[in-house]
Amino acid sequence: MQCSVCNEKEVIKIYRLDKVKFQCKRGHIWFEDYKDNGGxxxxxxxxxxxxxxxxxxxxxxxxxxxxxxxxxxxxFYNSVDPVSKAKSFMKNCNITEKEMLTIFRKIRDFEKIKTNTSH
Incomplete structure (x- = not known):
């Protein structure tokens, strides 16, 4: 799958009750129908x-x-401070600070959503 606007190949697909939501990494969003609605x-x-x-x-x-x-x-991760953890993650996983922070933000936001919808 790729974005029809920018041809970005990094796309996520979220199943919603009414339609399937797609979003490319550059932020373009579009919706498509399920088979029972002609999609x-x-x-x-x-x-x-x-x-x-x-x-x-x-x-x-x-x-x-x-x-x-x-x-x-x-x-190791249970015994060191957050800065040491971050440095270790970047070194051991061969990732940038931006990549690491992006994942942690998404985890945080996902957990907030899950917590708010479970009440």
């Missing part, structure tokens, strides 16, 4: 959104690297 998309079994659903493909790779690093170095 080409099959309705999902669930509309519940997971964190991975809001990550672009390149962000999913960074997220996986972070999770793998946390699993491998759990004892």
């Amino acid at each position: 080409r998309h099959k309705r999902p079994y669930s509309y519940e959104i997971q964190l991975e659903d809001i990550l672009f493909p390149s962000e999913k790779e960074v997220y996986k690297k972070l999770l793998d690093d946390i699993e491998k170095n759990n004892r």
